[in-house]
Amino acid sequence: MDNTKYDVIVIGGGxxxxxxxLTLARSRRSVLVIDSGEPRNAPAGHVHNYLGREGTPPSELLAIGRGEVSSYGGEIVSGTVTSARKAEGGFAVELAGGRAVHARRLLITTGLVDELPEVPGLKERFGRDVLHCPYCHGWEVRDQAIGVLGTNPFGLHQAKLFSQLSDDVIYFVNTAPRPTEAEREQLGKRITFVEGExxxxxxxxxxxxxxxxxSGEVVxxxxxxxxxxxxxxxxxxxxLGLEAVEMEMGGHVVGTYIPSDASGATSVPGVYVAGNVTDLKSQVIIAAGAGLSAAAMINNDLIEEDLEHVR
Structure with missing residues (x-):
């Protein structure tokens, strides 16, 4: 049992x-980061659209970040959280292996998991030449022969975006709703439609x-x-009383997230969220900004609590 009590425990080291x-440590808060070592972008070769760090490998960016946090006194441990519960004065967090730590506030930044369509071979190549985001990987496949796999209505939107990057884009209708005649007419000059699963x-x-x-045909x-x-x-x-809810886009469920207000505060007092665990579309630089913003709100929350106890 670890009786150390931190101002803030951050669960997730992305x-x-x-x-x-970093924001909390620079505000002279005692902070512990618990990281399971399973970053979502691990398969990707580089991080893009991160101003000042364009093209940095994900592992290198995280190593830089860990060093910066540590330089201000923040602690980082590798481990998997097995439970989190309310406790006297805040929260108790247990890790695999039995260690338990306590904090006045929690910041949850555990991210998300990409559940891929059930097509053999996709998982092994995801983040390389099997992609999902034009802003993350689009430049790297510019002018190439690009296919877009239709599994839901969002696929047509992706096809539009990637047609900005290449003149050779095929939309595989696959199991997605069949495009309407109006959609075919609108997109036909930039996108080729291929039927069949x-x-x-x-x-x-x-x-x-x-x-x-x-059919056996290879495109x-x-x-x-x-x-x-x-x-x-x-x-x-x-x-803790926190459960992910479904997010819909265009009437289609695209995933799940933990709801929060603009500050990152959840429905559980003292628990905040930031990054992909609450914002499914945020890229790395946006997630980092959200982490800073939520940390600032946590620090303010702690200051208000501290002032209440000043006599």
Missing amino acids: AAGLAGA VAGIEVRDDRLTGVRLS PRQALVVSPRFVARAEVFAS
Whole structure:
């Protein structure tokens, strides 16, 4: 049993969590970051659209962040949180292995999991030439033969975005709702529509070379865009009274998230969230900004509590 009590425990050591921890440590708060070591962007080669760090490998960006947090006295431990509950004066957090730590406030930045369409081979190439975001990876596949896998209504929107990056974009209708005649007419000049269910992908020399239809036909492609289901890593926080809810876009459920207000405060007093666990669409730089913002609100909250006890 660890009787150390921190001002704030940050659960999740990605961009949001480290930015929040840095902000708190610089405000002279005792802060502990618990990181399970499973960053969402681990398969990606580089982080993009992060001003001043464009093209930095994800692991390098996290290493820089950890060093900055540590330089201001913040603590970082590797571990998996198995439970979190309300306790006297704040919260108790238990880690796999039995360690328990306490804090006055919690900042949850556990991110999300990308649940990919059930097509063989996608998982192994996700973040390389199987993609989902034009702003994360679009430049890297510019002018290539790009396929977009239709599994839900969002696929057509992705096809539009990637058609800005290449003149050779195919939309595989697959299991998605069939495009209307109006959609076909509007997009037909920039996008080619291919009917038939997608059965798999073709890879040669560690590169995507094509998309295989159930008919056996292989359509040559160099990159394939997919629509994952974005699932918040939130199961362990049900004991706090926090549960992820579904998010809909265009009448389609795209994932789950933990709701919060603009400050990052959740429905549980003293528990804040930032990053992809609450904002499914935020990129790395946005997640980092959200972590900073939530940390500032936590610090203010703690100051108000401290002042109440001043005599």
